[in-house]
Amino acid sequence: MSEDTTVKRKGSFKSKRNGVILIIAIIIIAFALKQFTSKKLYNGKIAQNIYIEDVNISNLTKQDALDTINAKYPVKNLNLSYDNKEYTIEAKDVDLSYNTKQLVDDAYNLTRKKSYFSNIITYISTKFGGHDYIIEAYYNEDKLDEQIGQVSKQINKDYVDATISVSSGITVKESQSGLKCDDEANKKSIKKAYKEKNYKTIALKVDVIQPRVKTEDVQSIDTVLGSYSTTFNAGQYERSYNIALALSRCSGTVIMPGETFSYNDATGPRIVSNGFKYASVIVAGDYQDAPGGGVCQGSTTLFNAVLLSGLDITQVRNHSKTPAYVSRGRDAMVNDGDSDFKFTNNFDHPVYISTYAGAGRASAQIYGSSKDKVGVSIKTTTFTYSGLPGAKTYRTITKDGKSETTQIYTAVYRD
Structure with a gap:
């Protein structure tokens, strides 16, 4: 056997061996991908290292993730308080809702919405880099304004000016301060509570309105x-x-x-x-x-x-x-x-x-x-203007021994 024939046989054997290794490698990779695809990528669960707010929803089904989020962040009625009284704005009355279902859908589809290999890359990136979602609150602005207005009506109170009566001596009727809800400030607090999903009772901002005329004013x-x-x-x-x-x-x-x-x-x-x-x-x-x-x-x-x-x-x-x-x-x-x-x-x-x-x-x-x-004296002088009768009116005011005279007006009449 010549040397060339021996080399050819050795090369052929090596090629066959490499081919077998390649086929085995392909089979192993294909099997691994199949396993990864069925157990990780398309396993009916949300990928790893995904959070909605502070809740880890990794490896959960959509329904399990939704149940977990809704348990942690349920839609609730909101209580308001003023002067030891509580008022409630019910969630249904303002159409309050959170976009949790949409976020769960988005989280589930994060590694499913692109091509196969793009989804693999997203899965790996998410596994090591994480992905976070923030819950948003939705409500009917007009209905919220209406509910705030109804609460305000129960609290608001007009101020009462002090008055006096002089039928038999001078009698003072005392003034009363009023109350006015700061609807704008209270609305901001409510919207902040919805956004932060914080359902602690909100202390309403209510302004005390002082009367225009106070008791001490009319007592003089x-x-x-x-x-x-x-x-x-x-x-x-x-x-x-x-x-x-x-x-x-x-x-x-x-x-x-x-x-x-x-x-x-x-x-x-x-x-x-x-x-x-x-x-x-x-x-x-x-x-x-x-x-x-x-x-x-x-x-x-x-x-x-x-x-x-x-x-x-x-x-x-x-x-x-x-x-x-x-x-x-x-x-x-x-x-x-x-x-x-x-x-x-x-x-x-x-x-x-x-x-x-x-x-x-x-x-x-x-x-x-x-x-x-003060001391007051009035003086009126008459005159004629273009044949018409007229009068000038003067007033002299005396105070602390000093007198000052001013003209009040000049009048001209047709007769």
């Missing part, structure tokens, strides 16, 4: 600062009714230091739907019937009481015709347009309006603190 009111009265024909029922209605809407008002009182705001528009009746009014220098006839006598009566109290007159004007119930320069015309009677409390303490009309007499008193009481 102890005297009459100014008063005035006018007369009217009680037989004119509609006009008498309007005077009484307008003044009744002013009576009982407390004006704090720095605040401005508006007669028009207090009485409201002179229309039938606001309670006023048709009666004679001056329009463009002539008399005609309109809703609210007589309210100017109310404003005039109040104006003179304010004038005598020393309060700051901030808006006043005269009628086009001289009214019968007061002298020139002492009237205060109002309408629903640009004419209003306003005054500002320039004192250090609150003032109180007391007004009344009945039996042919309209009266107004301004009550306040004796510490604010």
Whole structure:
């Protein structure tokens, strides 16, 4: 046998042996892949090292994983509390839910949604690197607002201003603070609880609303600062009714230091739907019937009481015709347009309006603190302007021995 033949036989044997090894290796790899595929990759369970929040759902079926997550993070009703009382927002009333089923589906499909070899790579990467999911809360925003509003209605309370009555001496009715739920802040707390799946009772944020006029404010009111009265024909029922209605809407008002009182705001528009009746009014220098006839006598009566109290007159004007119930320069015309009677409390303490009309007499008193009481004198001078009668009104205020005179207004009348 030649040397070449021996080499060829040895090479052939080696090739066959390598082929056998390759086939065996392929068989082993195929078997291993089959085993891996059936027992690890496509075994009906979630891959390894996968978490939803802090729950390890590795090697669980979808249903087992869902049950485990729902047991750890169930949808619950949320309790709110204020002043030792509890209020509940039920999950069903706001359509509260968590996306746990979707997350379990996503976790299950993580190593199944791509090609076979891509899924193997994902499996290996997940096994050693892990994969985390965060649960999200879903709810109906409008329904949540409605539930928060219903809770707020049970807690909210209007504040009550202190008032006084002067029928028989000066009596103080105490003020009461109010309550107002901070719906926006409470909603943020609720949404945070849903997001974090934290169902501890939430302490509601409720603001205490202080009254505009407190008890200690009106306790300083102890005297009459100014008063005035006018007369009217009680037989004119509609006009008498309007005077009484307008003044009744002013009576009982407390004006704090720095605040401005508006007669028009207090009485409201002179229309039938606001309670006023048709009666004679001056329009463009002539008399005609309109809703609210007589309210100017109310404003005039109040104006003179304010004038005598020393309060700051901030808006006043005269009628086009001289009214019968007061002298020139002492009237205060109002309408629903640009004419209003306003005054500002320039004192250090609150003032109180007391007004009344009945039996042919309209009266107004301004009550306040004796510490604010000043001496007041009124002077009216008459003049003629283009043949028309006019008057200038001056007020002198004396306080601490010092007097100061100011002009209140200049009035010109058609007659």
